Amino acid sequence: MKIPAANRSFFLFLFPLFFVFHGFVRNARFIRVTDCLVLTGAYFLAALILYLLFYALLRNSINAALVASFVMAFYLFFGFIHDPLRKHSIFLHRYSILLPVFLGLTVLLTLYLRKKAPFTRLSLYLNLLFLLSILYDGATLTWQSLQSRSPRFSTVAVFSEGQPACDTCAKPDIYLLVFDEYTGSRTLRDVYHYDNHGLDSFLEAQGFHIQGKSRSNYWFTSFSMASMLNMSYLNGISHPQALTSDDYTNVWEPLRKSEVVNSLIAKGYDIVNLSPFDLPGHPSTVSQPFIATNTKLITYHTLADYLERDFGYVLQRFIPRASKLGNVYKTNETVISRTIQASSLHPARPRFIYMHVALPHSPFLFDSSLHRRSPEATNVDFRLKDYLDYLPYTNLQAKQLITAIKGNSGGKAVILFMSDHGVRAWHDVSDFSYFFNNQNAVYFPDRGYSCLYDSISNVNQFRVVFNKLFRSNLPLLRDSTIFLQDSE
Template sequence: MPNWKNTIQTRPLFAWLLPVFFVWHGFTGNFGFIAWKDAGILLAIYLGFTLLFFGLAYWLYRNVVKAALLATCLMAFHFFFGSIQDGLKNVFPDSLPSRYSFILPAALLILISIIILLKKRKKTLYNLTRFLNILLLLLILLDTIMVIPVKSARTGNLPAGLTACDTCARPDIYFILADEYAGNTELKDLFGFDDSIFIQQLQQRNFHVLPESYSNYNYTPFAVASMLNMDYLNLAGKDRGKSDLTYCYETIRDNRFGQFLQSAGYDFYNYSVFDFKGQPARTLETFLPANTRLITSQTLLSRLNRDLRFNLVTRFKSKKDIRAYTYANRDNNQHLYSLTMKKAEQKSTRPKFVYTHLMLPHYPYFYNSKGQEQPFDSLQEGRQTNRQLYIEYLQYANTELLKLIDHILKQSSKPPVIILMGDHGFRHFGVPVDQKYYFLNLASVHLPSGNYRGFSDSLGGVNMLRVLLNTEFNQHLPLLKDSVTYLKD
């Protein structure tokens, strides 16, 4: 029997191939988001734990294959825990089999059973060894083959009709997205608040405010992806599923608006919660898991951290962890705000495109209208439905946004383009409301040309940057038909 055949049948390569497959599968499935170095570090960590489990199991069994099988079972449970949990939730929604209080004890009992069965097993395990070795080798090979078309497919083309404009002025562009900033119609109808003073202050700074603007999606990654790519999204469902979220992140990362500006000689500065090509998020992760978290987000430890850690630190009164969770958005906002202010001060011979994404007036509502900190209790989960706190924070946001706009206008050597808008409307009602209110958002634009003819009162987010390119860059993009998609939680 040739050497390699003997190796496949008798050597438990599967224990080491499983971590390789898991990392490689995640790497290829999120190609371009994860650096080779980061994936290598993650793989080394997983191989280290596999070696640790293998060593402990070998001490118990004094058998290489049995030790490898036990180590593989432990690592497989860690790797695929999210899929197991989600499957149980689908079959047993909101019932005991889908809860940690059932899953973890059941998993422990299964593990003990496997340990005992392997201990009692007298026959060789060559057939199982050969099967697992071949299976994992084939899966790794399949992912390797699949990554080539994935790589080429993710390089988007500019929309049809876009052309170079050598005579265009190429002003600096600031795209400021105030997360969950509702439109004034919604504020008046559902909150009893009139935002007209802020709108007038924008108009005094030569902003054009779109009174009936709306988002095409009611969830941030989807809304931002459609705006920056200037097109509707080809979604698999309407429930914010993982595959659709990944698709949104990919679209944001290498979007068509950014491609056009890059071809026009713009430098891009990413001050947002999202990763872009060559520029990762400048914040603690909020929507998009950073780097290798795209691979690890469904593992046992990641699920425990997501679902149980906050409850545990709350129960054990870990003030440090509680504050870190609670104030993450505030700290991110301050950091991104400061970066934008500093970038406005920097002079350059090349035009710049600055995307600033602030999580305000998005919950938690950290400040009242006077800029005073809200009590810590008001920042806890469940308070996002408090409309009065939202309005207070919105008024604080108005003050900070005007300061930022004034600074940009003052520091700019020539008039810039400034887009200030919300990504969608308010979403935390707690009671049934007309679905239209989930989409109504603030939208305003400041153009050096002062030509706002294309910016109709009820322009949708997917057409916002199309109109901008038509107006400021002499393009001829058609406007897409009005449409909204309500995404379920």
Template sequence: MKKRLENKPYFIILIGVFYLLSLVNQYYPILRVSDLTLPVALLLIAINVFLYIIFTFIFPKLLKYALLLLYLQMVYFFYGSLQDFLKDNINLLSRYRYLLPLLLGVGVIIWIALKRSSASFAKHFRYLNTLFIILVVIEVVRSITITATDGQSKLWFSQRKDLRINTAICDTCFKPDIYFVIFDGYTASRTLKEYWNYDNNGLDSFFRQNGFYYAWHSRSNYNSTPYSIGSILNMGYHAKRPNRKIDVVQFCKGIESVQTNSVCKILEKNNYKIINQSCFPLPNQKAPLTITYLTRKERILLAQTLWSRAMVDIGWNFPFLNRSSGHVAAQIARAKSNRLQVTKAYDSLLKISAQHYQQPVFVYAHFFVPHDPYFYDSTGKITPDSTWIHSRNAKERYLSQLKYTNTIIKDVVTHLKKEGNRPRVLIIQSDHGFRTYGNVALRPLEFNNLNAIYFPDKDYAQLYDSITSVNTFPVVFRKYLHAPIPLLKDSTIFLIK
């Protein structure tokens, strides 16, 4: 065995296995072990096996250059991780103009050193083979652990020291149905007036006439959907704040906080039936809707590679690579999926609201409007699909889709307010506001959100006009479960988009 480790470049294959397993663990629950059977994953392994065969059987005299190949594999597979590390520690060096020449220079030095050397590299081979065997085993164990615990060991949200789930159990309390309905990216009426010069009084007055408490100066706590929803459903702020652009990895961290949230756990302890009609998994429940840009798992598997990272960061310099007919068609297909899911969310929510459940229910529904892509005009008519993927006139197109979203909101509220077998608490919110201002000075506006809450008894003494989303459920639980959950300081945390 020792001789094999010294003479065979198993690390050429093992590095690909390690890369894929580490991705599955890092992106869980978006990626799972079963996704390693996807064609792109199998292709990566096949290429590595082919390279191993070349060095081992076809050109054995070139065996020492397997070390150079390993270096190139490391650069390709882990470029994104290296760049993120440099951004956090040596930002200047993370720029392509410096990093790529540096990596190329190191590669040239390795090549020259190998060419000039006549020494045996048996010890190097043994060390690298052993190292990657250990790394693969570690990732396998991590994968088993994460799957067994459903990712609960990887949480990023802050566990509130003053939150005890058992203290929020109330056997004698009146327990209404709770409907938590999110309209993604809906900005506050005050911002619509300030930035669009649009009077949204039609919706504002609708809420007031229907007995809602309308928080005019409400704000979201985060400007990123999973972080905002995770904060709301955990009634707390995230323990870690990403200090770089929100990529797929960071997005998944936010999703994890939703998947194991405290609100659902408390409600389950109080005999609530949890009904998920959102794009995020809840405790013991899968997401019935999908986040379209996360459904292309092949893209996620390659997200941290040199090629994929370069296309995201500097691909705009090469329009022929990003604007091919296939690329445009894929974007339109994802936009169409979003539109269909708006219809699905609407139909499912109305169907649920018409049913009578023996136990109280908590329903979380998520509508992907008025967030882009903008496929509705103000009347609900579908716009030409060729306009869905362009950012031109985003301000005007957002407002048009928002106007139609108002129609959806009114219709949803009207149905939810119909008499059921028990009274209902209705929470109509947005996760954040409009985010495409194109002006750094306007970034604070991204937090100005929609926030309308309905209590059956219309006693809103615990609500206040400037409430932020994180304090939504503490108020609800204090009122209906008599839970001693203190409110948090209302703060906003800007995440880099």
């Protein structure tokens, strides 16, 4: 099919190319090139369809491309329009107003351009603007690739090299089971008046040692896990009370250079990564809808992402597994299943299995009677009651998982049943320190727990484990909590 005079309006295709390429340059360390090509192809197809639609109405290639670009700009930068309006409580941020206003503007623009001659100068300007912008980003990417710059966030020491060898040490499989946002039983009892004795009794009967006053060092997932998996605090957080989107991106670098993983690899361990984070030599195979990874770092502010976040429950009603809520359920189910499957294998080399699930993190998909909640009931603002009602389902999954691992391993694997931080029930407590109290229960095959202490924080978790298993003689750090807050 011949496309009418599309070659005059390169900006229509340069625009989405610039959008993806600019996002890639900003996050080049964390995005796969092949995924960017797929995303660019999808945007090219959308731009072509819009162009043909408006050309049929306007019979003018340049003006058709202008209207199509207007629609693409609204779609790609929707979040930058919606968020300021919402932040300042301007009523226009409501979808019921903003989308009709946009539709009306598109109609008015189409009617206006229908009576106008082609805007050739504007077309030339846009062609040059996007072309020069792409070239500038290309130069930036080239310059970045030639720099041997240190990562924004660093850790205080390197452990993977120079550790004393222990040829006589046993090397059991190590399971790190992270249940996201699971508050410690102490806070559940004392602050939220919830009795979690059933889980604690199960863990104790299985031979676990519970650290009741355990704390995370950070209360945001990526920061907490980066610290835990490097056995160090994070240096380089310039404004802890005003985190930016770049901070959330840069914290992925220490995760990809995890000292825990590198140390275990040096000791002959294989790595099984069932988390949403890339680990050294082992990229993530799990997609968590609430953690921006790969091309989500580019598309996070697009209209589609906002509609999915705010109205995913509507899709859940008709196509459960295609919605974000359905994806969370499916991901949790798949990750737990793959962890159990891994525990049934008995390879020659020891393994470190890191599993991370969004439990009891929202969305709260089940009620206290283990019944699946309706999409409408699930897609509501955070309520502490819903979180507490989700714990019986979460505990059931944890019990089945731990029972399977212990059974399949014959009780010979080390199991760390933990959370990255506690629940952030903003309106239910006045002391934010409770948000750091996390779930922390450890199983050692020899039941020797003298190395553990009740108030341990995540930064020291693997220091203790390494000292016990491998006689690493790592000094313990001071157990501190760092209060982080977003800039907006």
